[in-house]
Structure formats: structure tokens, C-alpha cells
Amino acid sequence: MEFLPVLKLSWLNGWIYLVIFYGLFGFFLLGCPKSIVKKLYSRSDWGKRNYLLSAMGKPFSLACFALIIFSPIKLNSLVFWIGSGLYSTGCVVMFIALFNFRNTPVGQPVQSGIYQYSRNPQWVGLALVSVGTCVACGNGLALLLIGFGILFYHFRILGEESACLKAYGKSYMNYMVSVPRYLGLVKKRDL
Numbered sequence: 172m173e174f175l176p177v178l179k180l181s182w183l184n185g186w187i188y189l190v191i192f193y194g195l196f197g198f199f200l201l202g203c204p205k206s207i208v209k210k211l212y213s214r215s216d217w218g219k220r221n222y223l224l225s226a227m228g229k230p231f232s233l234a235c236f237a238l239i240i241f242s243p244i245k246l247n248s249l250v251f252w253i254g255s256g257l258y259s260t261g262c263v264v265m266f267i268a269l270f271n272f273r274n275t276p277v278g279q280p281v282q283s284g285i286y287q288y289s290r291n292p293q294w295v296g297l298a299l300v301s302v303g304t305c306v307a308c309g310n311g312l313a314l315l316l317i318g319f320g321i322l323f324y325h326f327r328i329l330g331e332e333s334a335c336l337k338a339y340g341k342s343y344m345n346y347m348v349s350v351p352r353y354l355g356l357v358k359k360r361d362l
Contacts, residue, residue, distance in 0.1 A: 172250050174311035178241035185239035185308040188258055192300050195262070199269055206277045221330030228323025235305065235316040242308035254307025261299025268292035280339045282346050290350050291328050328352065 200208055245251045264285065271284030272293070285292045298321050305314040332352070335343045 172306070172309045172311055172314075176242055176308070176310055178238070179243065180241055181243055183244050183246065185242045185244060185304050185310070185313075187244070188300075188304040188307065189236060189239060192258075192262060192265075195266070196269075199266065199273075203273050207273050210277055211272065217330035217334060221326050221333070224323055224326035225330065228320045228327070231316045231320035231323065232301070235301070235313045235320060238310055238313040238316070239304055239308055242310045242313065244307055245309040248309070250309045251307050254303045254305070254309075257299050257303030257306060259303070261296045261301075261303055263296075264292055264299060265296025268296055280335055280343050280346065282350075287350060289354055290332065290347065290352050294324065294328055295353055 200211075203211075245254075267285045271286055272281050275281040275283070289295055301317045301321070302314065305317055332347070336347075
């Protein structure tokens with residue numbers, strides 16, 4: 172892993188990981204009813220602070236993706252295998268979460284399937300995809316940038332959870348008490 176490896180445009184760069192993931196994500200969205208896509212991207216009931224802090228994470232993510240496009244994949248190295256494993260795990264988590272989301276009626280909170288283990292499995296999956304891509308390319312700067320992006324996206328998650336509390340009330344509060352925000356044990360500070 173290098174902080175900033177030599178950058179060049181090549182067919183064996185990290186862009187391959189991005190194209191595969193976002194291509195599959197695009198196909199998924201095409202197969203969803205418009206009401207589900209609208210629910211997936213809803214920002215209603217977000218606080219201004221959540222919206223602004225979430226937006227601050229986008230430049231970090233975009234800078235990371237720009238570096239990844241020009242970062243060669245470190246084939247046959249330990250970072251390649253670790254990164255590819257994280258990426259693959261993230262894809263599986265993300266798409267299981269998306270299918271659970273799609274199969275839940277629009278007026279109900281998603282609490283079944285992988286959502287029994289994490290209130291935000293889509294974000295966990297996306298974080299693993301992003302980190303895995305950075306690691307597979309051995310790009311430390313991209314990893315640092317996506318780390319900052321993930322920290323700022325935490326505020327998006329807080330906004331989403333606040334909106335869910337307003338929409339679903341006590342049912343969602345009970346869910347928050349029993350299921351962790353990301354992974355692991357539920358802690359009082361998760362609420």
C-alpha cells in the first residue's frame with residue numbers, strides 16, 4: 172500500500188470496480204418501481220445540518236473516485252486480495268439490502284432480512300465497496316479521502332433515521348433499540 176501510487180490511465184485500474192458496482196446498481200434501479208426509487212432517495216424531514224454535513228462528504232468521495240480511476244489494481248498482491256474481498260462482501264451486503272428494501276411496501280419501514288442486523292446495511296455495503304476498491308488499488312490517499320467521506324455520510328444516516336422516526340414513530344424507535352446502526356451491539360448512543 173502506497174500513500175499515492177503512480178497514477179496512469181489503464182484498463183486494469185480501479186475504475187473496473189466502480190463500473191461493475193454502479194452498473195449493477197443502475198440495473199437494479201431500472202427494475203424497481205418509481206415509488207421505491209423515490210423512497211430510496213427521499214430527503215424529506217432531514218434537518219438542514221444533516222443535509223449540509225452530508226453534502227460536505229461528497230467532494231471527498233468524488234476526489235477518491237478520481238484517484239481510483241487512475242490507480243492501477245495491485246494484481247497478485249496481498250492488498251489486491253484483501254481489497255477484493257472487502258469489495259465483494261460490500262457488494263453482497265448492498266444488494267441483499269437493496270432487495271430487502273425493494274420488497275418492503277412503501278408505507279412501511281424496512282426491518283426484515285439483513286435489516287435485522289443493521290439499520291443501515293446499504294451504507295455498510297457501500298463503505299465496504301469503497302474501502303475495498305481503495306485497498307485493491309493500494310492507494311492510501313484514496314483510502315484517507317473515502318474515510319473522510321464516510322465520516323460525513325454518517326450525518327446523512329442520522330438524517331435518514333430522524334425521518335424514519337417521524338414517519339414510523341414508536342415502531343421505528345423499538346427497531347432502533349434492538350438493531351445497531353451499523354454493525355455490532357446496540358449502544359445507548361446509537362439512538
